Amino acid sequence: MNSQRELLTVAEVCAELKVGRSTFYQWRAKRRGPKCIKLPNAELRIRRSDLEDWLDHHEVQGA
Template sequence: MASPKLKLAEVLEEIDMSRAAFYRMRARGQAPRLQGLPNGHLRLSRDDLDAWWAACEQRAA
């Protein structure tokens, strides 16, 4: 079964980050991978977000 897809607003709320800060991280290649939809909306899989969190925790340790 595919991982649930989260809206960008849901992700930003969960990680407590502003949209601008997220896009700065994305420009530096440090944000989790986003998937674009044909309507221009962005989604992030739960698996990708969880993997990104794990990588952040490893770098902080």
């Protein structure tokens, strides 16, 4: 699947970032998490490209 179209579940994103679901949802509530897509069944998906953009935005330069 094209990485731009790859959709990740919340569980997959949390596993990749090594954070709990509650942390992910706290970020989401504060509008600090990656952009999400809400499916008709109310489940969330995150585009791989949006996650990568979000990570790039939060990259910190080393000292």
